Amino acid sequence: MIQLTNVSKIYPNGAKALADVSLRIGKGEFVFLVGPSGAGKSTLIRLLYREEHPSRGLVSFNGQNLVRMKEREVPFLRRKIGVIFQDFKLLPRKTVRENVGFALEVLGLQRHEVAVRAEKALELVGLTKKLKAFPHQLSGGEQQRVCVARAIVNDPALLMADEPTGNLDPDTSWEIMDLLHNINKKGTTVVMATHAKDIVDQMKKRVVAIEQGRIARDDEKGGYGYEL
Amino acid sequence: MSFSSAKYVLRETLSSVKRNLWLSIASVMTVMVSLIILGFSAFFLANTSNVAQSFESQVEISAFVHTNVPETQVQALETKIKAMPGVSSVVLVTKAQGLAQFGQSLGKAGGNLVSDLAGTNPLPDKFTIKATDPRRVQTLADQLRQFTELKSVRYGQGVVDRLLQFTRWLRWMGAGVIIAFGAAAVVLISINIKMNVFSRRREIQIMKLVGASNWFIRWPFLVEGLFLGLAGGILAAILVGTGYNWLAGYVSSTLAFLPVVRSTWLFWQVQTSLLVLGMVIGAAGSALSLRKFLNV
Ligand SMILES: Nc1ncnc2c1ncn2[C@@H]1O[C@H](COP(=O)(O)OP(=O)(O)O)[C@@H](O)[C@H]1O
Ligand SMILES: [Mg+2]
Numbered sequence: 234m235i236q237l238t239n240v241s242k243i244y245p246n247g248a249k250a251l252a253d254v255s256l257r258i259g260k261g262e263f264v265f266l267v268g269p270s271g272a273g274k275s276t277l278i279r280l281l282y283r284e285e286h287p288s289r290g291l292v293s294f295n296g297q298n299l300v301r302m303k304e305r306e307v308p309f310l311r312r313k314i315g316v317i318f319q320d321f322k323l324l325p326r327k328t329v330r331e332n333v334g335f336a337l338e339v340l341g342l343q344r345h346e347v348a349v350r351a352e353k354a355l356e357l358v359g360l361t362k363k364l365k366a367f368p369h370q371l372s373g374g375e376q377q378r379v380c381v382a383r384a385i386v387n388d389p390a391l392l393m394a395d396e397p398t399g400n401l402d403p404d405t406s407w408e409i410m411d412l413l414h415n416i417n418k419k420g421t422t423v424v425m426a427t428h429a430k431d432i433v434d435q436m437k438k439r440v441v442a443i444e445q446g447r448i449a450r451d452d453e454k455g456g457y458g459y460e461l
Numbered sequence: 462m463s464f465s466s467a468k469y470v471l472r473e474t475l476s477s478v479k480r481n482l483w484l485s486i487a488s489v490m491t492v493m494v495s496l497i498i499l500g501f502s503a504f505f506l507a508n509t510s511n512v513a514q515s516f517e518s519q520v521e522i523s524a525f526v527h528t529n530v531p532e533t534q535v536q537a538l539e540t541k542i543k544a545m546p547g548v549s550s551v552v553l554v555t556k557a558q559g560l561a562q563f564g565q566s567l568g569k570a571g572g573n574l575v576s577d578l579a580g581t582n583p584l585p586d587k588f589t590i591k592a593t594d595p596r597r598v599q600t601l602a603d604q605l606r607q608f609t610e611l612k613s614v615r616y617g618q619g620v621v622d623r624l625l626q627f628t629r630w631l632r633w634m635g636a637g638v639i640i641a642f643g644a645a646a647v648v649l650i651s652i653n654i655k656m657n658v659f660s661r662r663r664e665i666q667i668m669k670l671v672g673a674s675n676w677f678i679r680w681p682f683l684v685e686g687l688f689l690g691l692a693g694g695i696l697a698a699i700l701v702g703t704g705y706n707w708l709a710g711y712v713s714s715t716l717a718f719l720p721v722v723r724s725t726w727l728f729w730q731v732q733t734s735l736l737v738l739g740m741v742i743g744a745a746g747s748a749l750s751l752r753k754f755l756n757v
Pocket of ligand 2 (some may be wrong): 249274276319395
């Protein structure tokens with residue numbers, strides 16, 4: 234489903250984020266991206282939903298070459314990929330329900346269907362009591378969950394999460410992990426960047442460790458593998 | 462577009478206008494001013510060409526026949542002139558009729574003069590010719606000069622030419638001013654929308670990351686431009702409409718000899734043109750700013 238071939242990424246300011254990374258992720262997999270901060274995890278995720286272009290190498294998703302992809306095709310790519318952003322990226326002037334519904338609104342769905350599906354997704358993340366709140370009225374954890382709901386609301390083929398438990402207490406973190414696990418069991422491919430050692434160790438999923446922009450380790454059913 | 466997205470677009474438009482209220486007002490005002498000038502120019506031109514036409518239609522050619530041309534030849538000449546293309550009417554004023562008219566115009570003294578002339582008549586036969594189209598008067602006069610039987614051909618050349626020149630000049634001037642203001646309005650609207658886009662660039666970026674197409678994001682901005690243009694058009698139409706009606710009433714009550722155009726067809730034509738042009742200006746403004754802004 235995802236294939237990176239000899240991908241390097243150097244940002245315009247000269248920061249080297251990825252160096253000659255090759256990685257293959259199959260449909261239905263659950264993959265942790267681990268590694269110290271600044272290793273290039275977020276950059277790898279950004280390449281996949283085409284927020285960034287690789288400086289060198291090939292990125293493909295479902296057989297589509299993302300490097301050659303035309304600008305006007307990008308929205309259709311993004312509609313197949315749910316992203317839980319590290320900084321949430323919620324729309325400040327929209328309510329919780331509108332934020333989640335927005336991912337459906339761009340598909341041109343009817344208002345009623347948008348509302349029903351948005352509420353269902355918010356139920357999954359346990360936020361039904363804050364449908365009409367605005368993002369600035371929510372705690373960090375609550376904003377995180379809105380972001381999760383928006384990422385899953387349109388049943389994406391690929392769900393990518395960039396440190397989705399970074400702002401959550403352990404209990405809520407595990408709720409989110411259960412959610413991702415269930416979504417994965419229904420066939421959605423999940424890629425998650427994280428620092429949470431205990432989660433990685435306990436989930437027994439594939440672990441790809443990135444260090445200084447290179448893949449240092451790629452274990453089936455691995456553990457976090459770093460001493461904290 | 463479905464009902465829900467129409468509502469979405471409307472909501473976005475209104476909140477955008479509120480955010481940049483003063484710039485929005487300035488944009489609407491410039492559209493309005495350019496369209497007011499356009500509206501009044503249109504009415505003014507309609508009136509000048511109406512006045513010109515009523516002057517022009519009074520313009521006739523006088524062609525004088527050599528005194529030595531026999532009567533039969535004069536009558537033959539009359540049929541020839543009548544057959545010329547562009548001639549609408551030919552009236553022959555014979556020497557005798559001319560003398561009688563001349564005598565009448567002099568009143569009592571005229572009777573004495575006519576009898577003093579004692580049967581001699583110094584006046585020539587005269588044709589009074591009207592053209593179907595005032596603009597053909599000059600060509601027609603030139604053609605008439607080809608006839609050797611005619612001694613001289615005269616018409617009110619100066620008046621027609623000057624009037625036509627004036628309306629032509631007015632048309633260019635009006636067009637220049639309107640284009641200048643129209644361009645200013647387009648630029649102001651595009652600045653307005655660019656500022657809105659800029660202040661919302663983070664939101665736009667998020668929308669794109671969640672899968673919104675460029676058109677989904679552009680719509681509200683396009684509608685905003687159309688809305689500002691239309692608002693200017695409506696204001697201009699109201700002001701031009703009431704202004705012209707008042708002015709037309711005033712002119713026809715004080716300067717009754719001036720023919721004022723009061724055609725409802727023209728009135729509504731101008732009004733709808735103002736509304737449509739307002740929207741065109743607005744759309745042009747948004748198009749200008751939205752051509753290349755979504756590279757996030
Ligand atoms: N937008 C950017 N512009 C310039 N440099 C960046 C940008 N994003 C990330 N970097 C740099 O690229 C490297 C990798 O960053 P990132 O992918 O965010 O790592 P991680 O998510 O693993 O912490 C870092 O050195 C970071 O400073
Ligand atoms: Mg990161």
